[in-house]
Amino acid sequence: MATYLGEKLHTNVQLPAILPGARGAALLWQGAAAATGLVLGAGQIYGGAAPFGLAFTMVCPPLYLFAAAGGVLISSLAFQPAVLGVKVIAALTATVAVRRLLQDKPNTKNAGIWAGCLALALVQAAVLFFAGGYVDLSQAAATGTTALLAAGSAWLMRRFPYREPRGLCLWLAIAAACLQRCARGPLAPGLAVAAAAGLCAAFAGTLEETAVVSITLAAAITAASPNLCYAALAVALGSLAAACLYPGERLRCAGVFASGCVLGALAAPDAAGVLPLFVAGAVGLGAALAVPGAWLRVVFPPPAPPVQTQGLSGAARRLAGVADTLSDIADTVNAVCTRQMPPKGENFDFVVEHIARTTCQTCTRRSRCWVRGYATAMDGLYQLKPTLESRGRVEVEDLPGQLSVCIHPADLCTAANHGYRLWRSRRQTRARASMLRTALTEQYSAMAGALAQLAGKLGQAGLPDPRREEKVAQLFAGLGLDALECSVTSDLAGRLTAAVTIARTRFTEEEIKALTAEVSRICRRDMDLPEVTHCRTVTMLTFGERPLFTATFGTAGRPAKGQNVSGDALDCFCDTSGRAQLLLCDGMGTGRAAAVDGQMAARLTGQLLRAGFAAESAARLVNVALGLKSAEQESGATLDLLTVDLYTGRAGLFKAGAAPSFLVRGGLPRMLEGASLPMGVLESLVGRSTTFALDSGDWVVLVSDGALTDGTEWLTQQLQLCARLGHTPQQAAETIADAAARRAGEKQDDITVAVFALGKAG
Template identity: 70%
Template sequence: MAVFTRQRLRLSAGGAPPMRWVPGVRTSVWLWQAASAAGGALLGAGQVYGGAAPFGLAFVLGCPAGYAVAAGLGAATASLLLQPGILGIALAGSTLCAAVSRFAVKNRRVAAAVGLAVLAAMPPSFWFLRGSVTPSEVARLLCTGLLAALLGAGFAKLPLRQPKGLCLALAVAACCVQRFAAAAFAPGLALFAAAVFCCAVSGTLEQTAVLCIAFCAALTAADRALCPAACAVALGGLAAGCLFPGDRRRCAAVFAAGCGVGALALPDVSALLPLATGASAGLAVALALPQSLLQGLFPPPAPPLQAQPLHGAARRLAGVADTLSDIADTVTAVCDRQAPPKGETFDFVVEHIARTTCQGCTRRSACWVRGYSTAMDGLYQLKPTLETLGKVEVENLPGQLSVCIHPGDLCLAANHGYRLWRSRRQTRARAVMLRTALTEQYSALAGALAQLSAKLSQAGLPDPRRGEKVARFFADLGLETLECCAATDLTGRLSLTVTLPRTRFTETELDALTSEISRLCRRDMALPEVSHCRTVTTLTFSERPLFAAQFGAASRPAKGQTVSGDAFDQFCDAAGRAQMLLCDGMGTGRPAAVDGRMAAKLTAQLLRAGFAAESAARLVNVALNLKSADQESGATLDLLTVDLYTGRAGLFKAGAAPSFVVRGGTPYALEGNSLPMGVVDTLVGRSTAFSLDGGDWVVLVSDGALTDGSEWLLQQLQLCAKLGHTPDRAAETIADAAARRAGDKQDDITVEVLQLVRKGQ
């Protein structure tokens, strides 16, 4: 039954959902029907200079078909009561006929034709009944019909949810409410003042100018005497929108001053009172409206053209990434299908001996024609000897070659050919390694560029208003802003990038800057990231994250070593992510330290540049492979990335020891079997995603901390959590305990601890 009732209500409204008229407004169908009748009554009472009254009929022609009858009844009633004589009767008849046609046929053109036909038939009818019709009455009816058709098309093409439609509706409403003017109060002027002030605060200067033009035309059409006052209000609105957009108090002061300046153009003192009362009433109403309602009525402008290069750059980066990936795939496929080059099998040594020793020998025909199989068997018997000793002597010659009359020359040729063959194989192997490194680097760069492209395409919308505010603030401080960009990403977070001539800031100055910019932007901003490049300084402000990261670390070198082979880094980047990485170089001492520190430094640089964990690890793997071409080397990687806005975390492991999460005082182990970096050509890592909350810990350790297993470490973490240790103290405690347990077998030990702290705790 309820479903049937809702369906009937939809059908009674012509199938058009009523809430689409005004964004964000949801109410019952009957209230919308009542609002349509009230709107028709208001518009049916309006007139323009010369006596034409097109608004009621235009509203019926332009509104949705489901509301046409209610709007027609309201407009017909107002026309009979408030419009004079023949005009009121003619308008009532044409409006009702057009409303019935709209509801029955649901075609605006048919309804407009019916309404205009009824309106055109009225002068002959009244001439027949009354005996006379004045030319002015005929002209008034014709002008009413023409204006009604034009305005009806405007109402239909420009709905209220669009800024243009809202502008048209407000201008028509101002013209109509002026019919109800009382004493020195001009309601149309008050509506004009309220609307243009709201637009100056929340809209753009272009929208304010268009609104001023529309209102001035509407009020002048309603009452010629209001033209100077309307121009004064327009001057105040344009001045407010031009000087202080977005600032209510300053906009109100400038608006009042602009109206005062415009009052100097009034023809006499008597026109000052309608301006003062109307502008004051409109300003009071506008100041009482909430900011959220203003943003709904005057939405922010579309992104400027400056935002388009970001999307263009994103597309170009995506194209470059696809090209690099295709190059890597093509090079790999071609080299895999290519036949082994000549000179890379032992046949090369055999051919070298035959060419240098046997070609001019007198027994060449006997050995290579009649005894071909015996000679070939003998030459191939040289391969094990050459591979074992690196050379062959006369006494090492197999029995098949005992008939050779130049054994010394044969051995020299075999040794020289074997050296050439080994050189060719080494060159081939190095070429294969370099090719693999090149294609792997292409693939890693392609993945990284694709990720950067995705970030650029989701960079969000620029916020020029806040950017201008911040630029003015730095100008007031005497600092020239070379560039000031504000943008809101898809999650609603605001970021600011300010480029200045090279300037040094103290911590106190940065605190004061952050506080003032937070007040200007009405967002809680974090301390900026400061970067100096040659002659410029860049300040990057971001919204303060929901969480903060507290780091702790402790490292102990292996027994008998002064340098640890482990390397680590901990930092928070400009994107609001906490990064913690640990690299363990293979072995101990200085060689392991070189690999570990190289891997940690390169990974940290790539992460700060915006690369994702896996892409950074693949590029570092290529670097370690090239470094370890002549000697075995490599490093494990433990990389933790935590989004401080959401608490989402990702852990990437490449040959690293297990890690641990402490949640609610209870520790859990996170393991991932994989190979270290620099061992194989293609990195084989393991990624794990999980969520963290305030108070949770993540602990990364090198394998030296787990010499005695992980059970004691779980118990130690639980104890540290219960005692409320800080990350630094917990790391030191665990590192000391691991060193005591390892004793003389102590390897490099490193412990890193990250604790997530919710803001406000």
């Protein structure tokens, strides 16, 4: 950095316009070097090591050596412990002396690094020698860690200049770790830097760049302030989620980041611990939104257009890498939290020790009770446990006979009550933290599994067809819409997919139909209407072959007796992969609370399915969301999910606590069911999957438990009657819902009926 500034000082003619005179500019850069040394010298990471100021002195340009060393010297005296500060100053002196003496000799660029590390080792050896054999392991470890990290940091500073993205990430991590020493109250400057940098990467960088920046800065914050590990993880999770869901869209990225911080706040050890996360997140969010887009494009230049033959395989490899990273993060979080959680072996001894510290330690009869009468006193104190567990407190009259010799019975009862409340609070805190950790790591694992599945699908995307690609590109060029990207691929089953990216354009329904006809003629396949996606300044059209089957849906619902809203939620659609999706979620209970759970589960599941997630992966992620919501109040929802491949007729039915479903074939219904539990009840999802084949004319009927109040026999008869009368799926759903409401009477629960019918494509 300083070398580049020195070159600017001598070559850039614009500097005199800012600060007249070369002498003034030189003083400015000397002051910048001293300020940098002052900030880096004050930094400290976990274990008491202070390597960054010494590392900066080892590699800074000779022109700024004394200024940088002066800044590090002042901060070492002012901010570091006395013993460590003296050692760092000795190493600093050796570094400056060696670099000054050998500055004109070749092949001596690492002499300062060796001199500083050797000086630290010699000073530590002298301390051990004059200490007469006494070894302070913490000071020795801090000194050794400082030497090793100083050498490593100096090598990295030289290897990755700040003008490169990797060097900028390194300097941001060091700055975040050092700025944590300036934390005051709820303000955590280093955490704010991490939030701003992660959001800037999500705004203008790639997912990979965002992951590197977020994880590196989270590690730096954790090293500098281990008590903020939950906040660092929340900021990294928010930045990664923003880059995954809405890359480049500032306002939506900001919303996703804020949601990630709110989710991370649930893992805070106490209410006061939420403030640093919210303050740093707000400051970082405001700073990131204030950065001009032109500055971000300088740091994160747009990537070169991908080579089509390698694009899908490259994306598959990246998704697989992200999946492995998320899985590793989950394992790391589990390992770290297991070591940092309060001990699990706490028992009633905690209450006994609290009584002994607060009441008996200053008592004049302490020796009599705890030396000569130790067994009697312990027996008496343990007899308080049943009373405390049943009533939550003890009174003087509850004291057993073994404690009758106590001369402060009221104080003893007060101490016992307070100690018991503390013990119970610690157990509840440990249980809550364990639940939140499990939810967080389950979410990471589920996301890793889903991304691995997407990577597998991309890796099997098929072979390109250059001849058809050229003809499709010529079609759009003839319309005045030059294709930015164009691909025609054939998957393993031989089905064609044509994807075209053009400048952002609006199409009418007639224009879409005409384009589909032309693409079908060129590809010599019967293509379906395309999926049109508008993203920033481009429009993407994806044409797929028309499926062999069509899907028809019929739905009907009736709220519970006396309720205005239903706790059931439905969603049905056909995605771009030729799959029909029908899902039914039943919130536990009735009324608005159940409606919130049902709608939340259905909406999240539908969004994940549209994004390409498999049924079980989507259900695992929704299970985590409902589990976090039910931490404060009992909630949950069942899931009934039918997925039908409209090319082959293969169907999959996934159930999580849902009521039985029905398959109607040839007018004869049969029941489909599987034992499982609803989402949001357990930490991990317990669901059941069933696969079967469908043919034209088959029905699959999904119902909520309110439709089965009077059993399943009447429902099978009603389905058989509807099939014989030739009802449409909508008519059948309405008929069954009305019949179920009549049968339930005053006991009517939320009733929902969904009918899926498979037909032949025309």
